[in-house]
Amino acid sequence: MNKAIFWDLLGTLGGASRSLLTEDFQLFKQAIPALRAATQKGYLNIIVSNQSQIAHGLMSLEDFNAAFFKLLNFLHAQGVMITGVYVCPHRTEDNCICKKPQPYFIEQAINTYQLKRQFSYVIGDSWANDMVLAKNTGLNSILVLTGEGVNSLMVARENWQDAQPTHIAKDCLDALAYV
Ligand SMILES: [Zn+2]
Numbered sequence: 001m002n003k004a005i006f007w008d009l010l011g012t013l014g015g016a017s018r019s020l021l022t023e024d025f026q027l028f029k030q031a032i033p034a035l036r037a038a039t040q041k042g043y044l045n046i047i048v049s050n051q052s053q054i055a056h057g058l059m060s061l062e063d064f065n066a067a068f069f070k071l072l073n074f075l076h077a078q079g080v081m082i083t084g085v086y087v088c089p090h091r092t093e094d095n096c097i098c099k100k101p102q103p104y105f106i107e108q109a110i111n112t113y114q115l116k117r118q119f120s121y122v123i124g125d126s127w128a129n130d131m132v133l134a135k136n137t138g139l140n141s142i143l144v145l146t147g148e149g150v151n152s153l154m155v156a157r158e159n160w161q162d163a164q165p166t167h168i169a170k171d172c173l174d175a176l177a178y179v
Contacts (some may be wrong), residue, residue, distance in 0.1 A: 002115050004044040004083070005179065006106060007035075008124030011147015013047075013172055014036070016146070017125055020059050023049065023069045028146060035080045037176040043121075044083040046109055049112040050100050050129060053088035061089060084109055101132035106139070120145035123175050125149035127156030127163070135163035142167045 011017030013034075014027035035045050053059050068087070075082055086105035090096035098104045106122075109115065121140045124130025125147030134141030143149055143165040153168070169175035 001095035001119070002044065002113050003042065004046050004109065004113060005038050005120070006109070006122045006133075007045060007047050007172070008122075008126065009047055009049040011125040011149070012123060012130075012144055016147060020053050021049075021064060021071070022059070023070060023098050025067060025071060027071075027170065030171045032075070032078050034082055034172040034176055035075070035082070037173065038179070039081045041179060043175070043179065044113055044115075045081060046084040046086070046113075047082060048086045048100060048105050048122075048133075050088050052089070052091040052099070055094060057089040064089070075084050083113065084143075100126075100129040101136055101139045103133070106133065106137045108133050110137075121166075121179055123169075123172060125152060127152035127159070131156070131163045131165050135168075140166040141179075142169050142178055144169050144171055144175055146171050 007013055010019055013031040015025050015154060027150045039046050054061055054064055088098040090099055117138045121142055122130050122134035125144050130141060131141050142150055167178040169178060
């Protein structure tokens with residue numbers, strides 16, 4: 001039986017929401033323990049990130065890739081297992097099929113890794129992207145209060161009947177207490 005945690009990146013594992021992933025991106029101190037704990041609990045770690053700044057011309061795909069590979073190499077060197085990464089470089093106006101909260105990447109991963117939905121989670125700080133993504137794919141969800149999480153808690157709460165988080169956690173490591 002395979003199960004996965006679909007991690008949002010910015011605002012969830014490190015950096016600020018809606019910021020650029022640059023070479024000086026810093027993981028939160030809880031991120032590596034959280035990713036290791038997920039592996040210990042039998043989850044595949046999969047990162048799903050919207051990077052519309054690429055389509056908006058705020059950073060080149062080459063610069064993004066360089067920063068992302070640097071991060072993945074660093075995680076690898078720390079003994080962290082990352083099974084998959086999915087990045088949407090588009091902006092809303094592109095009408096692509098892969099931008100969160102659309103289910104495209106997750107459906108792909110579910111097929112590729114034969115994942116069980118009822119045992120898998122989306123963990124992120126954005127209600128509109130991450131919690132709705134979990135709802136659209138039939139996964140569990142955990143809203144973290146880092147990044148724009150507190151804002152999601154305040155602002156999106158009116159819409160929660162549409163996509164209520166399964167749990168709310170202080171940060172990415174606290175989230176592992178619920179899985
Ligand atoms: Zn896309």
